[in-house]
Amino acid sequence: MRQVKSSSFEFLEPDQIDQADVSDHLTAALSPYNSGKSGREGWTCAWAPDSSYFAWSSGYRILHLIPWDANKKKRHDPADTEGLKERKYHMIDCGELIWALAFGSGLPQKASHIYRHCSYDKNLVVATGLASGRIKLFNCFTGSVIVELLDHRDTVRGLDFSKDGSLQLMSGSRDGTLKLWDLNNEGNMYCTHKARAKVNACKFSMNGKFAAAVGTNKTVLLWHGPIKDSPFYRLEGHHNEVVGVDFSSDSVLMATASFDTRVIIWNAYRVQRLRELGHLHPSPSLIFAGGANDNFVRSVNFSRDGVNVATVCDDGFVRFWHWEEDGDPVSVLQVSDPLCGQFSSDGTVLGVGTRSGDAQFVCAPQPLPSLLQLSRVAVRKAMRSDSVDGLPLPYLLKHFLKYRDFLKDDSRLL
Template sequence: MKLVEWIKALTFFFQVLTFSFLFCFLFHSFLFFSFPLLSFPPFLLLFPTHLISLPLFFLMVNYEDIGQAPQCDYLRSEYAELRSRSNGNRSVAWSPDGSYFAWSCGRGYVYLYKWDSNQNKILRSSADSKATLSKQRIFDCGESVWSLAFSTLPEPDSSKQEVSSTHFRPRHINFKKYLTLAIGVNSGRIQLWNCHNGNLLCLLDDHTKLVRCLNFAPDGSQILVSGSNDGTLKLWDLDDDGNMTHTLHTPLKNIVYCCKFSPGARYLAACGEKRLVMIWKMKKPYEIFHRLAGHQNDVVSCDFSPDGVLLATASYDTRVIIWDIHEGRALRELGHLFPSPRPIFAGGCNSYYVRSVTFSRLGTYLGTVADDGYVRMWNLLSTSEDPESIAMVTNGLCCGFSPTGQVLAVGTRSGCVYFYTSQQRVPSLQHKCRQVIRKQRLANAFLPDDNMEDSDELCPSDGLKLSVPFYPQRYSWDCGLACSCMVLRFLDKNCNTVYSSDLKWLQCKESVWTIHLALLMKLHDVRHHFCTITLGVDKNYAKQSYYKDHFSEDERQVNQLFENAEEKGISLEKRSVELAEILEHLLEGNILICLIDYSVLACTGCFKEKEGCTLLKCFGNCINYYQGHFIVVCGYNKVKKLIYYMNPNDSHEEICSCSMELFDIARKRYGTDEDLLFIYKD
């Protein structure tokens, strides 16, 4: 090529580059000045690396160079041609032994088929030659289906007894006799069906919104966990006729999209909207083990590795992250958009939303479904950033490996299911060694440690921690209301009216006294006992800066409440309470609300000094005079002489601790009146 032609080509290239730069600069200037929190300064475009990354953002991986996953079977829904929200196949499930496959095919129906593990196909009748099959078993749920889960296998000597489906709360059902299919529906109910005879065994009814996810504990304990749009996870014990045993709350009432037990049922993982990824210990009092941060958008699916030490999470930010649950850190990211979008764009890549993720039986493969029309199978033994094999599936919503790991089932929005065979690669020695090391580290996390403040290994008389759902205070004056919400959640009662109609009924405005909290407990039918050394308001408090701004109005109302306490049903007693009585109250499984001087209280678990802008943000600057504050006392450790409590003004939302001596000083300081509000479960 002549020199003149080279010059013309370069001139044209720089003209295009200049116009592209000007367009991007003007566009991002508009975004920055219109929405400064959602954009980045336009001067960043001056850096060449940023300019080059803009066109690369729209590039895709060339999937022609990647292997194609072979399809081995296909199920077509009768409602595939109908376009309705209730048609979507939101869940597929395999029985633990791989003999059954269930899918929600639309219109409130769940089909149950027998699966041939030898040929990797649905068992069809001789008359069937097409994809539309003769129904093996149909469960008519009567409303939209959102989630499915099989129970553990029935006991070998159990007889298949038929149970009537007319009892919504039956008694004495031995669920270990049946292979049970749990179905979560739109009304918030969970239907339990007998897979052998197709009868409805019972209904579990406590969620207020639709049930998005279900999972049985794999240890054979017949514990079922359910996650819902109401922001809660509930544990159900089928050995106790399906009664609910515990409720776990997400921090901000996040919608729970997926929940999974670890293989040994030691942990429970849940993910949801607002980047929620949490792991709980499945040992009372069900403490939070980790809160994993790394995704930039809603997290919609999660799954544990077969050894129980890795967790894979899929998000709308186009990524799958594999976590080490012992350390709570990300080990690897699998991107579905090349290059991965920056946080500002992570919520806008609608065509690359990752919908589902699942581990294979050996833990060497990972299956994912995304909105770009591809199913991906990732070889975790490889260091490649690309999947090992793919398949094209339109509108995929969910996926799940068979128990043998040979087949990946993919459910679609049209209600159809595609089955793809997966390679069975023998794990390398390096992979097996890593599994052993991770298991050992995870087991060591449960060993008692002299430096730990945990009281799980102590007998109840020496120490215990009661699991109290955290509720943060909203303003500078409402720590008592927040503590009341924690108490109501602890008792599985509704606290949604505390800040609205209840606060208006109390007429306490922005000054909450302990007598108000006692009245609030009475309003919610909570058995309580209020102990104080001062019946009414101490007139000397008018001289204290903490009370003086609203003392006159408070004095009149609070004194009237004390006078009418018996008439209003408040259990009230004038006396001082010793620490031994508090410990005895906690030993019985009860909690209490305590008024303390927060200027002298210090949490031994915090890794930084108490600062006015952090731990005392509701009271202004760090000062030494009295600062009244309510806390919920929920445990103790006699060996280490610690008191455990929940602080509504804390930032890490976990149980705090302080020495018993300091706790006694803080609760008996002048200004507290030694107020204690004992709460009883019964």
């Protein structure tokens, strides 16, 4: 029996798990604002859909837009113009603390003031959620403000663009509301949903069929269809504030991260809990999980292949999990006070923001997915669960395609 050194892992000690590598370290810019006071935290980071840019909040109102070379897996050297394609590094003062970031791109559907400020054949927009409730959108090519969206009354903690190129923006705020904005219509706000909780994060699925939001009061909300027109499910399972949410590339799975030390992976179609990823062992009691337990999970992200899940936790570890496998993560890295993380679009790099305002690029493990997993992801990108039922396949194969092999008791689904 091993001598327990860390309660953060179930079977192995940290030094017995593969250690991830850091490919680059970004240092927070010195700021004349609030020097030596709170506000330096890097609460959020984001990648452009094609990984052409990495956006990072270094605290003190400062947004960094950093060109990224996806082929070389590194940020562009400002002195190297090869492959830069007119992309430039920008350091932008947003005027107040930044709590959320999201990239969006799309083609104009009609004449718009917003599109006159950004050429989408070569540029992206980045949205910033600010402490006052404002949302500022910037042209990534010029670094200039395109538009400000004003309606939230408290800090905007969640932002996400639809993945269909229509530039529909979803925002979630600590004022307890989710809002939808149409950038093809001058940034018109066309829907408000009262979440009955302070919203910490929100997300569209890749196929556009789902939307999710998480927040205080153990809140996990899931929509099957547009928020404006569809009923929602309130998922139960967490015991503390929920702060992170993400969908897998086939849009079947949803992961939520909570201060209760756990990540829960759900089947979004069937609204079922499939698996838990624990960050404190043994799992804390309900009272301990609902309070300050030093193992708050800050963020969760699926990689593109659907095999890796990355989590960031207050115990100082960034973890990479093969979520289909039981036990401890397959790779870890100890980082000082990590606060957020997000995969690049190809899943090879995880950007991590820290409480000191610095950021790191962490190399993610690259497992070879099984043919079964690749087939499942390919089928589920095109088919709903009820469509799978109609395929002329054996029951066990349908069972696998619908992710039922992870349910401990499937008898109730027969």
